[in-house]
Amino acid sequence: MFLEPASVGNEYIVQFCILLKTDTSGPLREFVKAEKMHPKPAFVEVSSFHLGDMVDVYVNDGWWTGRVIRKIGENEYLVHFDNTNQDIMYRFPFIRVHKEWDAANDIWFLGFMLSLSDI
Structure with missing residues (x-):
């Protein structure tokens, strides 16, 4: 995923590495508000899940x-x-x-x- 500031407002343009546009002509790009952005969560290693997790x-x-x-x-x-x-x-x-x-x-x-x- 790549980020660049949008030209106006408190937004970024996000370009995905794997997701494609609907017509598959290139990588999907979206505008995302800064407050909706966050880092990727850290990996938590588990060996199994339980009922209700x-x-x-x-x-x-x-x-x-x-x-x-x-x-x-x-x-x-x-x-x-x-x-x-x-x-x-x-x-x-x-x-x-x-x-x-x-x-x-x-x-x-x-x-x-x-x-x-x-x-």
Whole structure:
């Protein structure tokens, strides 16, 4: 990803390395407000996830937040997405610990965990 200041306002032009324009003619470029920008979260190594864990899943060229609702096999998890009300199975390499960005303090913190009674 590459950044350059936009010519007006408090925005940056973000050019993605992997994402392409809809017509595939070149890299996707978007305007992003400065307050929406943050550094990439640090990697948190885990060996497995548990029922109720908040996770980010890499799908459709981005990271989407969901929660683990079932473990299926050795390295597969059923993840529920509240925004689409879908339950989808993913393998371990495409799942990471969910983190939230605290813009006021410029830090990442671990996403919350739901208790089993919330599921």
